[in-house]
Amino acid sequence: MEDYKEVYNQGHTLYKQGAYQEALTYFEQAIEMNSEFMFAHYLKGLSHINLNNWPEVVTTFKRVIELAPQEGDAYLNIGTALYYQKQYDEAIEYMEKAIEVGLQDNPLERAYYNLGLAYKDRALTTDKGGFLGKWDGALTAFNKCLKENPKYVVAHFQLGIILLTMKCYEDAIKAFEQNISYDVEIKHSTTMQSVVGLANCYCALYDFEKTLHYLKQAIDVEPRVKGVAQVDVAFNNIRESEYAEQFNALVG
Numbered sequence: 386m387e388d389y390k391e392v393y394n395q396g397h398t399l400y401k402q403g404a405y406q407e408a409l410t411y412f413e414q415a416i417e418m419n420s421e422f423m424f425a426h427y428l429k430g431l432s433h434i435n436l437n438n439w440p441e442v443v444t445t446f447k448r449v450i451e452l453a454p455q456e457g458d459a460y461l462n463i464g465t466a467l468y469y470q471k472q473y474d475e476a477i478e479y480m481e482k483a484i485e486v487g488l489q490d491n492p493l494e495r496a497y498y499n500l501g502l503a504y505k506d507r508a509l510t511t512d513k514g515g516f517l518g519k520w521d522g523a524l525t526a527f528n529k530c531l532k533e534n535p536k537y538v539v540a541h542f543q544l545g546i547i548l549l550t551m552k553c554y555e556d557a558i559k560a561f562e563q564n565i566s567y568d569v570e571i572k573h574s575t576t577m578q579s580v581v582g583l584a585n586c587y588c589a590l591y592d593f594e595k596t597l598h599y600l601k602q603a604i605d606v607e608p609r610v611k612g613v614a615q616v617d618v619a620f621n622n623i624r625e626s627e628y629a630e631q632f633n634a635l636v637g
Contacts, residue, residue, distance in 0.1 A: 389418035393425050405432040423452040430462060442466035457486035461496050468499065473507035477522070494533035498540055501526035505547060520547050538567045542575040545582050554586040561586070571606045581610060585619040593628040596620070601635060611636045 396411025412429040415422060430445035443466045449459040464479030480500040488496060504522035512519065524547060530540045545560035561579040568576040584599035600620075603610045614620055614636040623632045 389415040389422055389425070392418065393422065393428075396425070397428060400428055400432060403435075405435045408432050421452060423449060423456075426452065427456075427459070430459070434462060434466070437469075439466040439469045443470075455486055457483045457488045458490045459483075460486060461488065461491055461499070464503070465499055468503045468506070471506070473503050473510070476503040477507070492533070494530045494537050494540075497526050497530035497533065498537060498543075501530060501540065501543060505543065520551060523547055536567060538564055538573075539575050541567075542579050542582075545579060549582055549585060552589070554589050558583060558586050571602070577603055577606050577610075580606075581613075584614075585617075588620050588622050591622060591626075593623050593626055593632075596623055597628065597631055597635060600632075604635065 392411050393415040396408040396415065399405075399408035399411065409429060409432050412425045412432065415425040416429070419425075426445055426449045430442055430449060433439075433441040433445060443463050446459040446463045446466075449456055450463075453459070460479045460483035464476045464483060467473075467476035467479060477500065480496060480503060484493065484496050484500070501523045504526055505520075508519040508523060524544070527540045527544045527547075530537050531544075541560050541564040545557045545564060548554075548557035548560055561582045564579040565571070565576055565583075571577050571580060580599050580603040584596050584603065587593070587595040587599065600610070600614060604614075620632065623629065
């Protein structure tokens with residue numbers, strides 16, 4: 386008769402092969418045989434992450450925490466699952482706990498990045514803290530992410546978006562330029578969006594030559610930017626300027 390570790394190992398093999406649904410059967414069987422075998426709960430939770438089963442992720446990793454309260458990655462996984470379910474307050478609480486407890490499987494910069502996303506999306510859905518104050522949590526988290534890893538490219542992009550929203554255009558430009566500096570060929574969608582962000586910033590600063598330069602650069606990579614620019618109120622300044630004809634020719 387197989388013991389719970391043998392059953393777990395079969396599930397582990399399937400997990401490593403990417404057969405997450407099949408692996409779950411073995412992890413659940415191992416848990417039935419020994420409900421306190423933390424590793425089976427942990428890989429069961431990771432399987433649910435790979436299957437995007439977010440409610441199950443929360444339930445499973447809460448059980449992991451019961452068995453191993455100092456397992457910081459479990460807190461982070463719960464926080465991430467809550468974030469995807471748009472439960473931002475709880476997500477922030479668990480992510481901050483993960484950072485406090487410490488991580489083994491996930492790099493610290495990823496925890497700060499996920500925390501920044503949770504703070505950012507909460508700010509987009511509430512006015513708590515006022516227009517500027519509500520962004521403090523996200524700004525702090527993304528900056529800590531970049532302190533851990535200055536090459537965490539998407540964190541530069543997220544900072545740029547927040548600073549643009551706050552109308553801190555000069556700082557937003559620096560963040561977008563940092564993002565682009567790691568992907569000069571604009572291969573990734575966030576880089577292309579950073580180029581559009583630069584166009585937005587320079588338009589707000591009435592530097593219309595740079596506005597057109599970056600907007601053209603974005604359109605050359607992704608022609609669908611034309612349709613977005615046609616209706617984007619961020620380009621109202623250039624529509625009302627002597628550069629309006631050039632702008633319309635570019636996005637028309």
